[in-house]
Amino acid sequence: MKYSFSKRALNMQRSPLRENAKKNLQLTDGISFSYGYPPTEAFPMQTLRKLSDYIYRNVNPESYLQYGPAEGLPELRDLIKKRLFSHLSLPENRFDNENILITSGATQAMDLVVRILCNEGDQVLCEEQTFSGAVNNIRSYGAVPVPIPMNLSEQCVDLHALEKRLMADVHHKIKLMYLIPTFQNPLGTSMSTENRRKLYALAKKYQIVIFEDDPYGELIYSGQEQKKIKYFDDAGLVIYSGSFSKVLAPGIRIGYILTNNDLLDKLVLAKQVADSLTNYYWQVMIAEYMKQYDFEGHVKQLQALYKTKLDLMTKKLDEIDPTQLTYIKPHGGYFICCQMNQSIDPSRFYEQLNQSKVSVIPGNIMSVAGIGYEYDFRVNFTKPSLEEISKGIDSIHEALNHASVRGEQFSS
Numbered sequence: 001m002k003y004s005f006s007k008r009a010l011n012m013q014r015s016p017l018r019e020n021a022k023k024n025l026q027l028t029d030g031i032s033f034s035y036g037y038p039p040t041e042a043f044p045m046q047t048l049r050k051l052s053d054y055i056y057r058n059v060n061p062e063s064y065l066q067y068g069p070a071e072g073l074p075e076l077r078d079l080i081k082k083r084l085f086s087h088l089s090l091p092e093n094r095f096d097n098e099n100i101l102i103t104s105g106a107t108q109a110m111d112l113v114v115r116i117l118c119n120e121g122d123q124v125l126c127e128e129q130t131f132s133g134a135v136n137n138i139r140s141y142g143a144v145p146v147p148i149p150m151n152l153s154e155q156c157v158d159l160h161a162l163e164k165r166l167m168a169d170v171h172h173k174i175k176l177m178y179l180i181p182t183f184q185n186p187l188g189t190s191m192s193t194e195n196r197r198k199l200y201a202l203a204k205k206y207q208i209v210i211f212e213d214d215p216y217g218e219l220i221y222s223g224q225e226q227k228k229i230k231y232f233d234d235a236g237l238v239i240y241s242g243s244f245s246k247v248l249a250p251g252i253r254i255g256y257i258l259t260n261n262d263l264l265d266k267l268v269l270a271k272q273v274a275d276s277l278t279n280y281y282w283q284v285m286i287a288e289y290m291k292q293y294d295f296e297g298h299v300k301q302l303q304a305l306y307k308t309k310l311d312l313m314t315k316k317l318d319e320i321d322p323t324q325l326t327y328i329k330p331h332g333g334y335f336i337c338c339q340m341n342q343s344i345d346p347s348r349f350y351e352q353l354n355q356s357k358v359s360v361i362p363g364n365i366m367s368v369a370g371i372g373y374e375y376d377f378r379v380n381f382t383k384p385s386l387e388e389i390s391k392g393i394d395s396i397h398e399a400l401n402h403a404s405v406r407g408e409q410f411s412s
Contacts, residue, residue: 030357033379072102106255118143147368155189183333186378216333221307223331236260316393348403
């Protein structure tokens with residue numbers, strides 16, 4: 001049978017990140033810097049076993065095996081909200097008209113937001129290199145992701161270019177800004193508090209909603225923590241999205257949104273249509289974890305674990321001649337963005353890496369336009385072991401030497 005698919009289905013594209021991960025999962029003897037994954041040792045297995053046993057023995061099964069409100073477990077919503085106010089420095093008295101919606105991961109949070117705000121042909125402004133899953137989500141609803149150039153010296157979207165784009169929107173097609181302001185994926189950059197303030201002022205001036213995606217914000221390894229864009233939100237324009245994927249485990253699929261109640265009402269309706277509710281067993285697990293155990297201590301252990309890996313990776317990258325490779329050193333998160341010098345042939349570089357069975361994410365995969373970043377690639381430092389980091393960066397160094405155009409006279 002020849003199927004007649006909807007326009008929305010025809011707009012869907014395979015995720016290059018998921019396809020890359022699927023391919024690398026089949027490799028047993030390679031080194032992958034492609035994953036945006038935590039390592040197995042990051043999972044608090046003993047605590048989770050104890051909590052699971054406690055829940056099955058002591059908690060009413062109606063609370064985690066039965067249907068529940070689409071908004072999520074009330075206790076967990078309250079715990080998350082209090083934690084945001086206390087640990088993320090959000091001013092509580094400003095958010096009386098805000099609340100939490102539990103989602104099936106931050107991916108669903110983005111899906112629900114685009115669903116309620118964007119019609120076909122509407123525009124969503126994004127950093128020109130960003131999470132490809134969000135870009136695919138925008139396109140799946142017939143909306144158009146529009147790249148805004150980055151000011152890398154400021155580690156921020158180019159605010160002048162942003163305002164120019166907003167001023168030119170005479171037909172009011174721009175409905176949303178999608179941003180990862182803290183330890184950006186793939187760049188690893190983090191906007192200053194002052195630039196976040198300026199960016200919010202632009203959103204307020206032009207009445208544009210901001211989706212502040214913050215999956216990595218708690219994983220800070222050095223430097224000063226910056227205020228969230230949500231901190232400045234006195235007009236209900238910022239939808240703040242967090243997740244337990246990077247600080248507990250991705251497979252539990254628990255994310256959340258903090259937003260104005262008027263937006264939240266529509267998001268709840270969209271959630272009811274999408275899947276009725278998010279896994280209540282894991283909602284109860286997280287709530288009990290926060291009440292019974294030192295969840296903040298667990299996050300600090302992750303910070304220490306990942307800082308060791310980041311320090312080794314940057315040490316190894318510093319051994320590479322900067323005329324071959326430069327990189328943005330992050331102060332947290334999961335990723336480092338590298339840029340090859342134009343004396344390097346990217347095709348030969350990737351061919352050599354493939355022979356060495358080392359994988360990275362090429363820059364164009366994380367580009368909204370899909371072009372323009374042939375010399376960029378992203379590496380992850382959280383998943384690989386210290387030994388893999390050392391060997392893998394050595395292989396990258398060898399691949400750069402192999403692909404050096406200037407070095408051709410020596411290899412012939």
